Amino acid sequence: MKFGVVVFPGSNCDLDAYHVIRDVLKKPVEYLWHQEESVSGFDCLVLPGGFSYGDYLRCGAIARFSPVMSAVVEMASRGGLVLGICNGFQILLEAGLLPGALYRNTSLQFRCQFTHLVTENRSTPFTGLLEPGRVLKIPIAHGEGNYCVDPETLRDMQERGQIVFRYATPEGETTPEANPNGSMWNIAGVCNERKNVLGLMPHPERAGEAALGSTDGLVIFQSIIRHWEDSR
């Protein structure tokens, strides 16, 4: 199974995603320059965090016009696996692959801290290995992660299992205090209807080694690998 990490001008978590896949999970991985027009040969694409094009406009609004994005959209429509982390999530929203939008954090400040997540849907390609009730400790680092969607769509998403991760206390309670950015319904990550595209604000690639304070991010990548192996 081969991963591709897409590099936009201004991506800065590309190295971290690459490192965790290659050095921790020991899986083949390559960088994909934003001007690439083909993504053939890749089984899962990671859109990493960062500040694509400086995010001077709406986050991700320019990156979604990169040549590589047509290929990403095409791959998603064929059911290929796409994981957008932080800025990558913002780009997936701008590209229309996921519903909703991300506003500025209610604090109006950037926040870098560990958060705790509960999983709403364990039957996606990204969450298949998660035990029931497991709380993940994974850090965030963003200024615009306040997820919002209209109430009707939210209800549909809830029914279809598109809400994947929610911010919670270390004990797994989805309280207002556990919400770091004001996201609706404590939402931290969502997927598309088909469940092959996941976007989340927390950084699983930063929680891949004990030295970094948590290894809870690995299970997301391991689930992806298991799903791919099972589907062969």
Added chain:
Amino acid sequence: MKAGIWRDLGLKDSEYEMIVALLGREPNFVELGMYSVMWSEHCSYKNSREVLRSFPTKGERVLQGPGENAGIVAIGDGLAVCFKIESHNHPSAIEPYQGAATGVGGIIRDIFTMGARPIALLNSLRFGPLSDLRVRYTMGGVVAGIAGYGNCIGIPTVGGEVYFDRCYQGNPLVNAMCVGLLEVDKIKRGRAAGVGNAVILVGARTGRDGIHGVTFASEELTAASEEKRPAVQVGDPFMEKLLLEACLELIDNNDLVGIQDLGGAGLTCAASEMASRAGTGMEIELDQVPRRETGMSAYEIMLSESQERMLLVVEPAKEERVHSVFRRWGLDATTIGYVTADGTLRVRFGGEVVAEVPARSLAEDAPSYCPEYREPAYRQAALQLDLSGVPDVTDPAAALGALLASPNIASKEWVWRQYDHMVRTCTVVLPGSDAAVLRLRGTGKGLAMTCDCNSRYAYLDPYTGGKIAVAEAARNLVCSGAEPLAVTDCLNFGNPEKPEIFWQFREVVAGMSEACRALGTPVTGGNVSFYNETNGEAVYPTPTVGMVGLLDDIELRCTQDFKETGDLIVLLGETLPELGGSEYLAVLHNQVCGHPPGLDLEKELALQKTVLAAIRRGLIASAHDLSEGGLAVALAESCFGKCLGASITVSSSGLRMDQLLFGESQSRVLLSLPEGNLAALRALAAANALPLQVLGRVGGERLQITVDSRLLVDLPVTVLREKWQEAIACHMK
């Protein structure tokens, strides 16, 4: 030329006469502008150069000392660490967000210019009291600016310090430090070598921003300073990210002869310094310089401090390759001239020669002054501290609470949670401990880094204050398990033309030099920031010490948090009858006076050797330097990380209670360790003739301090932690 016009540009009459003598004629206006910026204090160090010579700058590991864009120190495995600190005080006073952001941008360029990949940022910030609305605005803007730049470019901001004092009310200090990593054989220097080589300007277009920024940095702040807002530049971290990646790619391929960033004094500085270092000249065609707007004069183009620009010197054969790399990164790169043999910086614009001066005369020939110096009148009075007029502490628990809520001691989480301190996934000790620690991938090693200065000590006794700044930085590194390597310093002072200020400067540098020699940590570079005054009032002398240390084994890193119930708590070092210059006196008695604590460098060295050896042998569970707030505060801080209680018993042995609990005697470290390791620690301490006291144990949910069998402090850790954690956030609401 209009008589006296040089004075408006910040040049003295005697300096103008020197320029005339150097050129053998009167300079034209463009040339005069170029000399005025290059001979400003900011670029030429004309007031400080002689004094700075007393710093030790050499060492086995030092690959690059002062004089280049940043210092470089070898760390084994063919790797080296490159680091530097620089001030952006005046711009931040006027326009906090952009002032601080461009300070970060500038220091990052200094690091990758040397061929190093920037891996971490730190900063040292000083503001007035948080009760002041303008101070809160300034601090909010500065922190957001640092976050805005560092987060976007993707370099983690991992540490630093924040202090508050009335002396910084109108003139905050914003010192930014960057640390980079490089292979020893890839070091680059700012040299325009090779006659005929192309001179390429790359990055942002040149605009009218920041003209005379360095001149502005070399005068006092007054009410009129608000009008200098055009001298503050605007940062573009996205542009810098592209520049960083493109330049490192070129350096990695060995495509560059020389490289330097355009910072203070813009193109004038980069061109003249690069030529001067190589003993060459340079010919520049200003018509080729990409500009942001039409109608810019030669003067403006040469002096613009537009950010995110680099000057490169490239062999003609590699010119096209270099341009193609920049094209791929979407950057404007233009060949604007070439290197010449005649030592002259010749500038053409619109078909005419608009400046023609010896490059060396700009970069090297600025006058050097030995300003007068005199002990300030305030000092003798300030050193007086009559403790008979200061009642001893009656409620130590309340005093501890007050100290933990003092913004100087309180948690700085409100600040660092706005910084991405994790990106690049190498930060293994996050902000909040004595020093940040980063792992070096693929080596098993790590780097520890810190910024430190207690300016109150430096105000009361500049010599001792300078010594302590160095010693405390080294102690912080040692507490994290690192061997201190070298120093970069940011010397923030008032107007050096005032003899009292220059006296402070000389004393501080002498004290720092002594400590650097004793601790084996040479100075590899830094920055002097004078004229930190508002309406004639100077800031405290503030010699910020940035220091980097090496951990041979990253697994043997240490933090300040107590780890296990039942561990013993041990104090290394000696508590002396000292209270002068303490945070306790300032907070509880509103006094800044007395002799700051003494520092015996031999004892300091013995302490650091013992702590480092103990950590390297795996004996220690936690280590925390005793600083502001003394023993009681250090103890409380060690409880906070894992919310573990502690119970200790001490004897006053002739000390006042306030000295015992809150005095700031130097060369002390608080350790915790499993009981089984105590004998080994005792042996180490004894070998270094270091006093060791077992104080008590980790455990429970309360912090309990018993003195002479009286239980004086008995509070839940959560109560203390809340005061400490919420103090700054409450002010900033």
